[in-house]
Amino acid sequence: MRKKTTRQQEIILLLTEQPTLRISEIASHLGVTTETIRRDFRELTEKGRIDRMYGGALLRPGPDSNVAQRNDLLVDERKAIGRQASQALGDVQTIMMGSGATTIHAAHRIALDFNNITVIVHSIGAAVALAANPTINVLMAPGIFHLGEGAVHGVQTVEFLNRFNADWCILGASGLSAEGPNDLLIEGAEVYRTMNERSQRCMVLADSSKFNRIHVAPYAKWPQVDLLISNSLPGGDLRKAMESAKTRILVPETAPA
Known part of the structure; x- marks a missing residue:
């Protein structure tokens, strides 16, 4: 042996x-x-x-891993999460979308399922996925381009987002702790925080590898998040914190439970 x-x-x-x-x-x-x-x-x-x-x-993944590399991980799970996210939106008219591999899968699914809606994005990948449906009005935020994340951040991005309201925001996360979702990028967390503030409801899309991970930039507490969609249920303190905050958790049927 x-x-x-x-x-x-x-x-x-x-x-x-x-x-x-x-x-x-x-x-x-x-x-x-x-x-x-x-x-x-x-x-x-x-x-x-x-x-x-x-x-x-x-x-x-290391802190320098980029969204293109992450797109090759957990593909089936992320597709299922994206499909569930689209189903959870209901009768939506305006969405703000964050960046990240799982969020891009959601964008592909929204492009299939919805017509005549407006989606405000800061991710190039999400914009391209949504643009496959010509009836979707895609608003691309300005800002400083981050190559690894394939998205824009910064003061211009935040100022642009503050001009709009949305029914839902769909956000990714680098980690989920008992405190709430967090991100590796301080600038990215600021964009997510603003999207959450400008939206009536918030969903976070994150696979189970993000459970109990703490990174530098928290962007919300669980009472500010309406829904988590993941490929399995969290446990321990993370689960207790979400239940206490009344944050719903959805696990797609086709994803490992």
Whole structure:
């Protein structure tokens, strides 16, 4: 049997080559039991190398990972989250949308499901996805372009957003803590905070790898968030905080629960 250190290095290599893998797949490839892989996953999670997901794991993205790289992770889960987000909007007329890989999936779905609405965005990817439907009026905010995020931020962006109201905002997150959602980018968090303030209702889209992650810039507290859509239910203090704030949690049927 491989030594533990060697085996864990091989797990990291496998996840580098294929962004998400199930426990059973890794165990079969390495010729060990699923319980051995579970122990390895626990240790690699504690070391900050991977994030656990239902039935498997994915490499933890570094702070310099960009939205194009994240688009290749958890594709099925993010598509399901995006579909659920579109269904949750109801009779909507105006939306503000944040940036991020999961939000872009939601934009693709909204372009399929809605006509004759206005969507205010700061993400190039979301704008392109929505523009596939010529009946959707896409308002692109100005600002300083952040290449890694594929979105604009800054004073001009915030000033532009403050000119409008929306029925819903759809926001991403780098992390979710008991306090609320947060972001790696201070400028991005400021945009999200403004979108939330200008919208009647707020939904956050975040896969389970974001649970219990704390980054530099919180942008809301749970009482300010109406809905979280994720591929699984959070637990512990995070779940308690959301229940206390009466933040609804939706898990798409087709996503791992």
